[in-house]
Amino acid sequence: MSVIRDSSAPPARPRPPSPPAAEPRRGGARRGGRAGLWPYLLAAPTVLGMLYLLLYPLARAVLISLQDFQLRQLIQGDARFVGLRNYETLLTDERFWQVVRRTFLFMAANVVLIMLLATLVALLVERLGRLWRTAVLSALVLAWAMPVIAATTVFQWLFHSEFGIVNWTLRQLGFGSFERYPWFAHGPAAFTILVLLIVWQSVPFAAITLYSALTTVPAELYESARLDGASAGRIFRAITLPMIRPIFMLVLSLEVIWTFKAFVQIWVMTNGGPGDATTILPVYAVQTALSSQRYDLGSAASMVTVLLMAAVLVLYFRQMFRQEGETL
Template sequence: MAPTVLGALYLLLYPLLRNIVISLQHFRMGELVNGGAAFVGLDNYREILDDPVFWDVVRRTFGFTIANVTLIMVLATLVSLLLMRLGRGARLLVMGALVLTWATPVIAATTIFQWMFQSELGVVNWLLVRAGFTSFQSYSWFASGTATFWIIVVLVVWQSVPFAAITLYAAQTTIPHELYEAARIDGAGPWRLFTTITLPMTRTIFGLITCLEIIWVFKAFAQIWAISQGGPGGATTILQVYAFRIATLQHRYDLAGAASTITVVILMLVLVVYFRHMYRQEALR
């Protein structure tokens, strides 16, 4: 196991530690080329935390994450319940579609969404105009910050639901059917079955999937950068995009390192709070 452990430490731990070191230095283009970065302590963190734009980005990141994770978990739960009720053939067909969606490369899926919402030849505008909404003739979706934000949300949700749905379905297959039969005999309806049997029996997996989706959405970058690069007007700039823009456009690798480190800390705090909440629920049970 030693090679695997060493490889994981080099690929995962070293970049994190290197990023922290850079965030404590004066590290710009000159230092990148010539070396000799000077230690500046927490100056980069003070500069980032004093920037009002940073706090706007933090609020936007939380809004983006909450919107995505909520939609992902609701839709994934509904799809998993649907899979439980389908026949063998229909279930295989739906699961095949989910797997293909999940396997689609991020950039390929992003390009497809760009085509769909293209102002002149996009299928979305064409369908809306055919449905009688003539105001969408040649409508430019990506010129609006709000529209671009929600297009990216739909894209991220579309890519994330298959994994969550298949995992929740697999968890539901382990629940004994006798429990549902007994509950139906007692007069329980679909909602009662879900709240008293399905959800309690899959609570651990549900919590795990929620944590994984929080991580996945919180660090979303490729979709946003490919579609809007954080625009228009910063409407889709979340923490990952904010750090990347500082590093590539301003060549402030020290500030970008500080922003990335703060992002990791925020994500860890969110997950710790969520895990504590899960633990208390389990303790009460």
């Protein structure tokens, strides 16, 4: 019997044997787990150090505010727990509430001026040519980089009663009553000078940040608005402000925090005086702790400051999220 094969059909190729299934390596899985854990181990010392530096002073201040902690207790270490008595003493003090009102006035004046001037400077920088834009931004960075103590000392000399250039300029303009005028001996004048100092130090950061936000607004939107006949104010309200609103709100919240806790400038320039004209909550807490040796009341004032600032920020963020259609 003969077998006839079709020569046109290709011969079937044998299938290669499939490789044996690789067994999972336990050592490799172990090494992968260690590799994923290694970055956290490297970051752990820094995170723990920051938590210690932030949380330990806060916890210590809370503890002192609940104790009878004066100079004797500081030396002997036998502080007695008194509960909320320090807070009761603080909240029933009329001087404390005067300081609270002055603190909010100081914060509001600074924040309004900072945001207004920073927005105007950012809009100006956006419209300048390359050379002038570089010059203005460089000047802003240099003003921002000046140390706080150095800037405060400069303002002290500017308004010096005998050698200050402000009094000299006013006399040259015909205001003879400013001969040896003691700016820091009058409460409203000292308060105004401190506001000017805080604004001068804070505007550069806010202006540079807002300018960087302005550069992200598409130019096509401005061109379309101008073709439709929109004015400059209408363009700013309808296009510019909505586009930079997240950055604007971020800068606003940062300025609220920084001005609410301003201390160094006031302490160096006026020590909270004359009288209590420039005393705000951080200065009041230090005065109470150091001058009166009442570290418990000073810590209580610091805690109240933290709570008030947190309440202001919570209300601000709730309003911001409500306007964006979200819920806090």
